[in-house]
Amino acid sequence: MARIVQPAGQPAPTNAPNAPDAPASNDAAGQANFDAIIAKDSRVEPKDWMPEAYRRSLVRQISQHAHSEIIGMQPEANWITRAPSLKRKSILMAKVQDEAGHGLYLYSAAETLGTTRDDMMDALVAGKARYSSIFNYPTVTWADMGAIGWMVDGAAICNQVPLCRASYGPYGRAMVRVCKEESFHQRQGFEILLELAHGTPEQKAMAQDAVNRWYAPSLMMFGPPDDDSPNSKQSMAWNIKRFSNDELRSRFVGMLAEQVKVLGLTLPDSEIRFNEDTKKWEYGPLDWEEFKEVLAGRGPCNAQRLERRRSAHEDGAWVREAAAAYHDKQLAKQAAEQKAAA
Amino acid sequence: MSEGTSTEGATAAAGAGAHRWPLWEVFVRSSRGLSHVHAGSLHAPDASMALRNARDLYTRRNEGVSIWVVPSDAIAASDPDSKGAFFESPQGKDYRHATYYTKSEGVKHL
Ligand SMILES: [Fe+2]
Numbered sequence A: 001m002a003r004i005v006q007p008a009g010q011p012a013p014t015n016a017p018n019a020p021d022a023p024a025s026n027d028a029a030g031q032a033n034f035d036a037i038i039a040k041d042s043r044v045e046p047k048d049w050m051p052e053a054y055r056r057s058l059v060r061q062i063s064q065h066a067h068s069e070i071i072g073m074q075p076e077a078n079w080i081t082r083a084p085s086l087k088r089k090s091i092l093m094a095k096v097q098d099e100a101g102h103g104l105y106l107y108s109a110a111e112t113l114g115t116t117r118d119d120m121m122d123a124l125v126a127g128k129a130r131y132s133s134i135f136n137y138p139t140v141t142w143a144d145m146g147a148i149g150w151m152v153d154g155a156a157i158c159n160q161v162p163l164c165r166a167s168y169g170p171y172g173r174a175m176v177r178v179c180k181e182e183s184f185h186q187r188q189g190f191e192i193l194l195e196l197a198h199g200t201p202e203q204k205a206m207a208q209d210a211v212n213r214w215y216a217p218s219l220m221m222f223g224p225p226d227d228d229s230p231n232s233k234q235s236m237a238w239n240i241k242r243f244s245n246d247e248l249r250s251r252f253v254g255m256l257a258e259q260v261k262v263l264g265l266t267l268p269d270s271e272i273r274f275n276e277d278t279k280k281w282e283y284g285p286l287d288w289e290e291f292k293e294v295l296a297g298r299g300p301c302n303a304q305r306l307e308r309r310r311s312a313h314e315d316g317a318w319v320r321e322a323a324a325a326y327h328d329k330q331l332a333k334q335a336a337e338q339k340a341a342a
Numbered sequence B: 001m002s003e004g005t006s007t008e009g010a011t012a013a014a015g016a017g018a019h020r021w022p023l024w025e026v027f028v029r030s031s032r033g034l035s036h037v038h039a040g041s042l043h044a045p046d047a048s049m050a051l052r053n054a055r056d057l058y059t060r061r062n063e064g065v066s067i068w069v070v071p072s073d074a075i076a077a078s079d080p081d082s083k084g085a086f087f088e089s090p091q092g093k094d095y096r097h098a099t100y101y102t103k104s105e106g107v108k109h110l
């Protein structure tokens, strides 16, 4: 709690921190300090006083982000055993391993806010936590590995680069680390599509089909339209979010529209255009009903993803127990040695 | 990543549950001649597992030549709220900086 230091030689204000008023006064000082940090666009650190709503909002966002990284390993892990070459298999394993790392960086960041890793894990396997709806779509061909890298990781990068400047220090630092690793993810995906697009007609058709299926879901990764995104405004006022959902989505469409030409493929949206007046990229309508359905747990793979996470967690229980037992044994051994030496 | 988790993270992680792994802070030396720098934190049952996990989590791309792991609750941290009182005021202490000494301006190699 903030201590109020009374400048020497000035009369104490009538609401000086006397015992009964102390908590409220401290909150007021903490709030003032917090407001000053936000106004200066500085960073809030774990031990700083922060409004409860700010803390709650961060816990929600960071843990959802962490869950997305962890669940996001599944659609791609699905193809590790069937990657077309040893090189592609190595690359895919490295990428999936990175996603695990991203999840761990983010869980650590969320923990600095006072929530425990176990609570977050429990909420996820109990189906009480949300994660990005994109990972509830199936990966049906090898080309999906290309489309995911290019579009899903691409959208994630657009979202995450501004988050490197999020007002909460540990979140921003985790994002810096994540962003450094993401660019490889996007490039390897692009390369998969590029090679398929220059392969046989069947391979090219497979690449086009993957782009067609992943296009709309990847656009929806930025979240609902601005007029239907209740938390956005507050999040931007707190300098957590720097750009609105629609703003980021429009930028992303612009990048895709250029890059798809290099692939020699097309995007399944005839309404993409650059609006010279607004200087923004525009695109066709998205199916927000589908988005809500998937988010509510009724997507094609929701049940499968959660079940997999649950069983992986349960299957790993003996490893966690063994590690703890080994640690206890080492401690007992140390104690016995110390006793013998004494 | 969780700089400053020494209190929050550790108390949170040390709650109920017999087999809850403690939190460790990870410091990585990126190359010889440089200091170890805080990279982030992780959970592990003991120091040797913490080192292995730190290697896998924070040095997948040659980011380091040496790693330290420290139990988070072993770190003592200054109170962020006592900023004014704890850190000596730099006011009126310009003479601690080279720029304070202006008379020698123009003198070479000084
Ligand atoms: Fe990631």
Ligand SMILES: [Fe+2]
Residues within 6 Å of the ligand: A099, A153, A156, A182, A185
């Ligand atoms: Fe990624």
